[in-house]
Amino acid sequence: MSWTRKHLLDIQSLSAAEIETVLDTARSFKAVGERAIKKVPALRGKTVVNLFIEPSTRTRISFELAAHRLSADVINFSAEASSLRKGETLKDTSRTLEALNADIIIVRHSATGAPHFLSRFLAASVINAGDGAHEHPTQALLDVFTIRECKGKIAGLNVTILGDILYSRVARSGIWALTKLGARVTLCGPSTLVPKVFEKLGCRVVHDVEEAVREADIINLLRIQHERQRRTMFPSIGEYTSLFGLNKARMAKTRPDVLIMHPGPINRGVEIDSSLADGPQSVILNQVTNGLAVRMAVLFLVNGGSEASLAQ
Amino acid sequence: MASTFSIVIGPDALSRILTRMAHEIAERNHDPSEVVLVGIQRGGVGAADRLGGLLSQIWGVTVPTGTVDVGMHRDDLDQNGAREMHPTAIPVDINSKIVVLIDDVLFSGRTVRAAMDSLADLGRPKCIQLAVLIDRGQRELPIHPDFVGKTMKTAPDERVRVSLKEDGGDDTVGLEKA
Numbered sequence: 001m002s003w004t005r006k007h008l009l010d011i012q013s014l015s016a017a018e019i020e021t022v023l024d025t026a027r028s029f030k031a032v033g034e035r036a037i038k039k040v041p042a043l044r045g046k047t048v049v050n051l052f053i054e055p056s057t058r059t060r061i062s063f064e065l066a067a068h069r070l071s072a073d074v075i076n077f078s079a080e081a082s083s084l085r086k087g088e089t090l091k092d093t094s095r096t097l098e099a100l101n102a103d104i105i106i107v108r109h110s111a112t113g114a115p116h117f118l119s120r121f122l123a124a125s126v127i128n129a130g131d132g133a134h135e136h137p138t139q140a141l142l143d144v145f146t147i148r149e150c151k152g153k154i155a156g157l158n159v160t161i162l163g164d165i166l167y168s169r170v171a172r173s174g175i176w177a178l179t180k181l182g183a184r185v186t187l188c189g190p191s192t193l194v195p196k197v198f199e200k201l202g203c204r205v206v207h208d209v210e211e212a213v214r215e216a217d218i219i220n221l222l223r224i225q226h227e228r229q230r231r232t233m234f235p236s237i238g239e240y241t242s243l244f245g246l247n248k249a250r251m252a253k254t255r256p257d258v259l260i261m262h263p264g265p266i267n268r269g270v271e272i273d274s275s276l277a278d279g280p281q282s283v284i285l286n287q288v289t290n291g292l293a294v295r296m297a298v299l300f301l302v303n304g305g306s307e308a309s310l311a312q
Numbered sequence: 313m314a315s316t317f318s319i320v321i322g323p324d325a326l327s328r329i330l331t332r333m334a335h336e337i338a339e340r341n342h343d344p345s346e347v348v349l350v351g352i353q354r355g356g357v358g359a360a361d362r363l364g365g366l367l368s369q370i371w372g373v374t375v376p377t378g379t380v381d382v383g384m385h386r387d388d389l390d391q392n393g394a395r396e397m398h399p400t401a402i403p404v405d406i407n408s409k410i411v412v413l414i415d416d417v418l419f420s421g422r423t424v425r426a427a428m429d430s431l432a433d434l435g436r437p438k439c440i441q442l443a444v445l446i447d448r449g450q451r452e453l454p455i456h457p458d459f460v461g462k463t464m465k466t467a468p469d470e471r472v473r474v475s476l477k478e479d480g481g482d483d484t485v486g487l488e489k490a
Contacts, residue, residue, distance in 0.1 A: 003394060021396075028381065028397035037433045040384035070384075300384070304394025 003301045007119045007126045010135040011176040019177055022297050023145050029300070030293035032069065042300050043070035046103040051094065052129070053079045053109045058264055058288070059129050059138070063106050066295035075102070094118050104299060107131070125302040133167050138298055139263055140173035142291040144181060146283055147218055149290065150259055155182030160212045162187075162244065163222030163271055165194045166233070170263050171222060175201050188212035189222075189244055192233040209244050213254050220261040221246060221271045237270055247273045251281075259283050317473075321462065321485035326445075329461040330359075333443060334366035336459050337412055344371040346410045346438065352427050353381040353398040355416035358478030359445055363414060378402030380413075382426035400430065407435040412459075416474040418444040421455035446485060448472050 002017040003025075011019070032040055048067040052060050060076065067074045077097065088096075094105060104125045107115045112132035119126040130136040148154055159178050165171045165187050175198075178185050185203040187194050199205050206212040213219055224240060234240050246260070260272070260282045268274040277284060321329070341347050349367070351360025357379050364377035381398045413427055428440060443459035448466040464487070466472065471488040475481030 025394070025397050028383070028399070031400060032384070032433075035433060036435075040433065041429070042384040042389060301394045304389055304392075 003304070006302060007115070007128075008137055008298050008302055009115050009119060009126065009128050011137045011140050011173045011180075012135070014137075014176075014180070016180045016182075019141065019144065019180060022141050022294065022301065023148060025301060026141070026145055026290070026293040026297035029069075029296040030290065032296070033289070033293060039069050039071060041071045043067065043072035043103075043303055046070075046072040046303060047101060048072045048074050048104045048106065048299065049097050049102040049124075050074065050076045050129075051097065051105050051107045052077065053090065053107070053114070054130070055079070056108050056129070058291075059108065059136075062288070062291045063127075063129060063138075063295050063299075066292055066299055067104075069292075070296055070299055072104075072299070075100075090114065090118070091121070094122060098122055098124050104302060127298060127302060130169055133169050133172070135173045135176075136169040137173050138291065138295055139170045140177040141298070142287055142294040143170075143174055143220065143261060143263070144177045145290045145294050146261065146287050147183075147259075149286070150283055151217060154178065157183045157217040158186065158215050159183045159218040159220060160186040160188060160216040161220045161222065162209065162212060162246065163189050163193070164224050164233075165189055165198060165222070167193070167225050168222050174220065175203055179203070186212050186216070190234045190240065209246075210250060210253055213246075213250060213258070216254060216258055218259050218261060219246065219254070220263075222263065223265065223267055224270060241270050245269075245271055245273070246276055248276070251276060261287060263287070315488055315490050317486055317488045319484050319486050320464065323483040326461075326483050326485060329445070330362055331366060333445075333459050333461055334363050334370060337363065337441075337443065338367060338370045340441070340458070341410055341412075344373050344375065346408075347375055347412060348402065348404055348406055348409045348437075349375055349377040349412050349414060350402060350406075350427075350431070351377070351379050352413065352415045352423060353379055353383075353400075354479075355474060356414045358476035358481075359416050359443075359474075360414040361478045362476065363412075363443065376402070376404045378404075380427050380430050382423055382430055385426035385429045387422060387426065400434075402434065405435060406431065406437050408438045410439055410441065411437040412441045412443055414443045416445050416476075417472045418442075418447045418455075418457055418460075419450055419472075421451045421453035424455050425453050445474055446472050 003021045102124050106127045106129050108129040112134035114131050115126050115128035179202045187203050188206045262284045349360045349364045351357035364375050367375045381400045383397045441458040444457045445461040447460045447463045469490045473486045
């Protein structure tokens with residue numbers, strides 16, 4: 001059993017064996033979700049706090065349901081309705097939550113490193129649910145879980161990540177997870193959003209979409225994040241779609257068994273043709289189902305990886 | 313301090329014990345179509361496979377055999393941390409069935425308690441019976457086996473090691489003293 005961590009802060013510091021432990025554990029939790037009784041008592045009596053300082057619906061709901069299915073109590077804390085609006089610091093907010101005996105705090109924050117910062121002084125376990133453009137570890141874990149489930153392996157596969165890489169924490173976590181597990185990662189998008197510097201992470205950087213998807217086993221599409229762009233990185237959405245959008249003509253030049261992934265929310269008609277998003281090669285909804293299982297596994301593992309238990 | 317290890321039951325004796333247990337299960341349960349064997353991960357899985365094979369011979373019908381993992385239902389998750397998970401897979405619906413829960417060693421009874429809770433998530437059996445190869449005493453919960461291979465008096469710091477061919481072992485039971 002290769003999991004002794006109290007926190008899940010990023011993928012970068014995990015070993016391949018630790019990632020595989022999460023995936024194997026998630027497989028058991030996925031089976032729980034397919035039963036008539038979808039709940040197990042593993043986190044009974046524990047308190048889980050969703051501390052979402054940046055808006056999120058899908059990730060928050062997924063974590064919330066995951067915690068419920070483990071029998072934990074869940075508190076949702078969002079920036080809009082919180083004392084952060086009244087000038088309280090993140091440190092004080094999180095300490096207040098901990099004073100209510102929270103056992104696990106799930107953090108989403110627009111600042112890189114916010115979860116790492118909290119983990120240094122909180123007694124509770126901290127799970128990173130997305131920090132700035134840095135990492136989104138559970139998204140990467142559910143992506144590799146879905147790939148392994150569909151293809152039976154990760155090592156040796158060609159995975160193309162297409163879209164806004166520069167501002168994407170999903171891309172960064174994904175690159176770490178995929179390369180650690182032995183996949184060959186290709187990044188593609190406008191050169192302003194996919195700079196060559198990403199080659200230092202062990203990826204191939206390509207700016208021609210047809211070349212990027214030709215040999216791909218998996219195409220992982222990322223949303224163009226209007227809200228994260230500080231200045232215009234490409235002329236228009238229409239130009240992005242014509243140069244990088246995944247459409248039927250481009251799909252016709254890919255491998256017949258290529259799978260399409262997308263972390264959501266989808267901009268239909270921008271990064272992907274609507275019919276492709278709903279087509280037989282799309283595993284976008286499988287990703288949602290698997291996200292729940294992966295988050296149950298992560299909650300279960302960090303709870304078991306508490307310092308008290310490791311001392312024994 | 314050096315630990316000592318001694319074989320307590322050899323392959324021939326173990327084979328006779330398992331055959332007797334299979335006959336006892338067949339004697340207690342008259343309708344083979346009602347019976348499902350469920351081995352507790354991991355030690356009980358090999359024993360369940362063996363007993364399933366023996367019962368299928370006795371009854372002349374295949375007895376469905378499955379596995380249950382208790383990792384999500386343990387009461388010591390805070391003390392001992394998360395453990396590796398293994399599949400919970402039972403090939404038939406356990407509702408209204410007689411589930412014979414099988415483990416290699418019965419000790420505190422906590423694993424069996426967790427296994428019964430885990431089964432309750434899967435359905436409502438007509439009844440649950442408990443079969444163990446070794447009952448080593450030292451119970452911490454009011455749990456009593458229906459079928460016992462051999463009762464052994466042990467101290468808390470001793471370890472009983474069951475090694476079955478199904479798990480790549482040599483069909484022996486050993487006792488390890490710290």
